[in-house]
Ligand SMILES: O=C(O)C1=C[C@@H](OP(=O)(O)O)[C@@H](O)[C@H](O)C1
């Protein structure tokens with residue numbers, strides 16, 4: 001535990017900065033590089049704790065990694081040649097590691113046991129266990145439970161057609177990865193689009209995968225072939241600094257080489273609809289992913305409604321959007337975001353608690369929140385709920401509070417944004 005005292009100052013947010021690599025894409029690069037034939041070079045990898053857990057898991061199964069800063073060389077073992085780990089695999093705090101790895105482990109010819117930290121052990125895994133069982137996987141928790149720790153035994157997989165009941169890229173990805181090991185093809189149909197990095201990357205690694213609107217089909221008995229991956233900056237991390245600039249008068253900030261895949265840019269759409277001045281320049285496609293430079297200039301903000309298909313495009317940004325909304329004139333209503341209750345913590349509860357303590361007018365609802373703006377924020381003692389996105393939201397709030405924000409523990413921030421406070425210092429001028 002490391003308490004952090006954040007003292008307000010009158011600095012504006014300005015300059016040009018690059019945020020660390022995208023967490024979702026970094027996980028996928030490790031997974032696919034590990035099960036591909038040949039050597040994969042990954043650059044701008046996110047050295048966050050969650051992605052380290054994904055590396056640890058494959059190291060335990062015999063994959064060799066060479067690390068040099070944010071460059072990683074992966075000596076892939078091929079799809080079926082991973083070795084049985086000597087011990088239980090540990091996923092730490094990482095939902096993405098857990099869900100995606102269950103898809104891979106279900107296809108391997110040996111038994112594994114997997115576990116996570118206290119938070120991950122409470123998060124729902126039945127959303128992946130049920131479709132994987134339909135494919136023939138044998139995954140069981142203690143005494144019939146469907147949370148971590150879990151035991152995965154070898155079962156021959158067959159392809160299925162699966163309509164996703166949840167809006168979850170992790171579940172979609174787990175089924176597609178298991179589909180690589182199935183005897184015939186697998187099809188996943190989503191209710192609304194969620195992040196599609198798995199689909200892009202499977203294609204780049206040579207899988208036979210085809211997308212048609214909300215349906216994605218992967219043929220069985222696929223092999224992956226090594227390719228190089230350049231990870232774009234993480235828009236979910238950029239969202240914190242962009243919000244800082246959006247709420248501190250006279251700010252103007254540019255974030256370079258950030259991922260702008262449209263399944264992730266709900267935060268940009270929200271900023272624009274609230275009235276922020278946003279410019280996107282230097283766009284290009286890297287490994288099938290759109291990237292570009294985003295510049296934001298402070299303007300007055302107005303409250304909006306956020307609901308429906310945009311929700312999966314900004315699900316991890318809702319804590320920081322709630323802070324943004326406290327500084328918008330009028331009411332912001334966020335709906336259809338019940339998934340927030342199943343993240344590292346119940347984020348509807350955590351966000352309303354932290355922002356209420358700081359003086360905001362916010363209420364939680366069953367599937368979202370209602371924020372009445374614009375309210376000045378005071379300082380206060382708050383909990384980061386051991387959740388990186390909550391701790392960073394509270395830290396950005398301190399840019400506009402009248403008094404100190406005392407955050408109980410800032411260590412969770414290393415999950416997704418190592419160097420966050422250095423970057424925050426760098427852009428405060
Ligand atoms: O696939 C991914 O990399 C992720 C998908 C989302 O979770 P869900 O699939 O549970 O919505 C997101 O919240 C998480 O941070 C990363």
Ligand SMILES: C=C(OP(=O)(O)O)C(=O)O
Nearest residue numbers: 093094095096316343344
């Ligand atoms: C929900 C998150 O991650 P995960 O599901 O991988 O723990 C997140 O990064 O906000």
